Amino acid sequence: MPSIPSPPLVQVIDAHKEYVLGHRTVHALRGLSLDIPPGGFVVMQGPSGSGKTTLLNLIGCIDRPTSGRVLVSGQDTGVLADAALSAFRARKLGFVFQNFNLIPVLTAVENVEYPLRILGVAAAEARRRALAMLEEVGLAEETGQRPAELSGGQCQRVAIARALVARPELVVADEPTANLDSENGSMIIRTMRAMRDRAGTTFVISTHDPEVSAQADQRWQLRDGHLCAS
Amino acid sequence: MNTWSLALRNVWRNTRRTAVTVMAVALSCAGLMLFGGYVSWAHIAGEVHAVMLSGHLQLFKEGFEEKGAGNPAAHALPNYEELRQLLVSDPVIGPRIELVTGQLLVQGMVSHAATQTSSTFAGIGALAGDIERVIRWNPYGLTEARDIPANRHLFATGPELADEDPEGITIGEGLARVLGIPPGDQAGANRPSLELMSLPPAGGLPNMVSASVRHTSIRAMEDLDNRLVVLPLALASELMFPGEPLHVTSVQLLLKRTADLPAVQQRIAELDARHHLGIEQRNCWEMNPNNVRSVGMLDMFFIFAFCIVAVVLVFTIYNTMMMGIVERTRETGAIRAMGVTRAGVIAMFVREGVVIGILGGGLGVVLGLVAAWCVNSSMILYTPPYYNVQAKLEIFCMRPPSIILASFLGCFIVAVVGAFFPARRASRMEIAEALRH
Structure with missing residues (x-):
């Protein structure tokens, strides 16, 4: 008996995104459609200005398409009001940024427990889970350090722990290795893959880094707002 | 966190x-x-200054405010003692009162023969002990002007009036200057002697009494201090109503708390309506609008x-x-x-x-x-x-x-x-x- 294919975690359907810059309209995405299966380790590639970050913003529900639809975990994100969309992101999504974007006044463990506190998890439970997640990314000794006291690689591992601590279905990572040396970059990718393998979390990563692309289950190539190859 | x-x-x-x-x-x-x-x-x-000048409340004969300024003695209260008893024994007003006293406001001419000077005056005829309680009213512990070293010479060191000194008066510092009297306490034997002259409300010739200056003092208001004479009530009554019993132009009330003023005023209005007292009342704010x-x-x-x-x-x-x-x-x-x-x-x-x-x-x-x-x-x-x-x-x-x-x-x-x-x-x-x- 043939197995029933699982529905895609992310569906982008004929998404257009336009920005108005003065008198000029920039078409960042031009009718792009794609499906991302659950548990995938997906990489978006393309030159600067190809629309990678715009597509990640739509998938990460931090921006809305000018036209078209984006469904995440079966939810049409376009119909959600701002507060509901915030709650949706808190429950379903994690983010890893190129510049880490850790909160500098918080320690590593406090940064990691922040998403749990947004979700209303009790302080003690949030602390327990944050410490466990930091241990998983190999930072058990640095829990009390602030971002300024950590290396770039350590900061990015804290950011990964923060993205994963609430057990999201999807993690969106925008050029996570761009600010790291190759050794740290490799370690970050290994960490993310290990997390995907262990928890089944879907990763969507934009990158220029061939080493990151080499680790992907699925690669999408973008050019001028179009998907041109996979 | x-x-x-x-x-x-x-x-x-x-x-x-x-x-x-x-x-x-x-x-x-x-x-x-x-x-x-x-x-x-x-x-x-x-x-404090307003109360010190006029008490919390003064009761006058009806019509005083409109017509009494030019000849206050002509609007003397005919029923002072009766009024006083009524206020003191009233269950609403009585417990709130610190002092009820009578005042006779007079005005006329004052002359100082020794310096051949004279001036108009505005006099307050008061009871010796009572006026001290009014001008010393200070429940808040303010630093009084009289306690400031730079002012001390302007104020009387002893009481302004004394029962055993029926002709002793205190005059304002400004008036003393006009009459050529040095400021401060006046020496016993050489106290300046003044003649106070006024027209009795009953008419006829002006009446005159002699008085001697115990102190010069100050009420901290230039207009008042240039004309002020504080004299014993009996002497003021003798000046305005020679040979008659004691008269007053106002009943002055000093309260324990200024906050009680509205309640007391309301009660007095009720008493006035009930007993047909024929009085009008003016509180310290109405009498001292500049404050x-x-x-x-x-x-x-x-x-x-x-x-x-x-x-x-x-x-x-x-x-x-x-x-x-x-x-x-x-x-x-x-x-x-x-x-x-x-x-x-x-x-x-x-x-x-x-x-x-x-x-x-x-x-x-x-x-x-x-x-x-x-x-x-x-x-x-x-x-x-x-x-x-x-x-x-x-x-x-x-x-x-x-x-x-x-x-x-x-x-x-x-x-x-x-x-x-x-x-x-x-x-x-x-x-x-x-x-x-």
Whole structure:
């Protein structure tokens, strides 16, 4: 008996995104459609200005398409009001940024427990889970350090722990290795893959880094707002 | 990590900027406390001065206000003793009364033969012990003008009148100058002798009595001190009503608490209606309108100053918060991406305004109290409007304590308002745009 294919975690359907810059309209995405299966380790590639970050913003529900639809975990994100969309992101999504974007006044463990506190998890439970997640990314000794006291690689591992601590279905990572040396970059990718393998979390990563692309289950190539190859 | 701990840490990210902002709030709070404390002092001083001049309340024969100014004795109260008994025994008024006494207001000419000078005078015929209680009324412990070394020579050191001295009078310092009498206490054997002359209300020739000056003194109002004669009630009555029993033009009431004045006035109006007393009443504020105007003007100054402080403070806080928000644009985008709502962003930044307000307001209260203590401990003298003696500058921050609370809350609310608008702006940033910052 043939197995029933699982529905895609992310569906982008004929998404257009336009920005108005003065008198000029920039078409960042031009009718792009794609499906991302659950548990995938997906990489978006393309030159600067190809629309990678715009597509990640739509998938990460931090921006809305000018036209078209984006469904995440079966939810049409376009119909959600701002507060509901915030709650949706808190429950379903994690983010890893190129510049880490850790909160500098918080320690590593406090940064990691922040998403749990947004979700209303009790302080003690949030602390327990944050410490466990930091241990998983190999930072058990640095829990009390602030971002300024950590290396770039350590900061990015804290950011990964923060993205994963609430057990999201999807993690969106925008050029996570761009600010790291190759050794740290490799370690970050290994960490993310290990997390995907262990928890089944879907990763969507934009990158220029061939080493990151080499680790992907699925690669999408973008050019001028179009998907041109996979 | 809780939200308040995060707010506290965010506030101290830029120590110098935060310190300057907290100091701005603190100085504003301290300034409001000091000015508020001064206005409070002015209210209390105005009350004490008004009561000292005229008691809390005076009851006159009906029509006195309209017609009595030119010839007060012609409007003497015919039923003083009956009225006095009625007030003292009344269950509403009696317990609230400190003193009920009679006064006979007279006016006429005074001459000093030794210097061949004369002047018009406005006299107050009073009972010796009673007038001392009125002019010494000071339940708030104010530093009295008579206790300031620079003024001491202007005030009588002993009582202005004495029962055993039926012809002894006290005259205003300004009148003494006109009559060529040196200020201060007058030596027993060589006391200046004056002739007081007035037209009795019954008509006929002017009547005249002799008196000798015990002291010169001052009521701290130039107009009054240039014409004032305080004389024994019996002597005043003899001047206006020779050979007749004691007359008074007003019944003066001194209350235990000024706050009881409205209740007492209402009760007297009821008694007047019930017993057909034929009286009219004037309270200390109506008799001393300049005091009311002076403190009213200070109240307006205070409101004006508060508005200026509030506007400056709002802009200071706004500026500080805006700088912080611009610096933390990407961070704000990141926490929004993680699921913090717009309201959550507003709350986060407003919480920082609350922290600045509490720190600044708290420091301001301490600074204000220290500054007030320094001012009160030093002898800074000045002459308030309508006064002709120096007063000690005093700051009554604790009377009432609500001045401290109001100054603190005023600055705190302004700090929160100053934080709200930048916070709202931060919450409206597009997440993707903020992350690109």
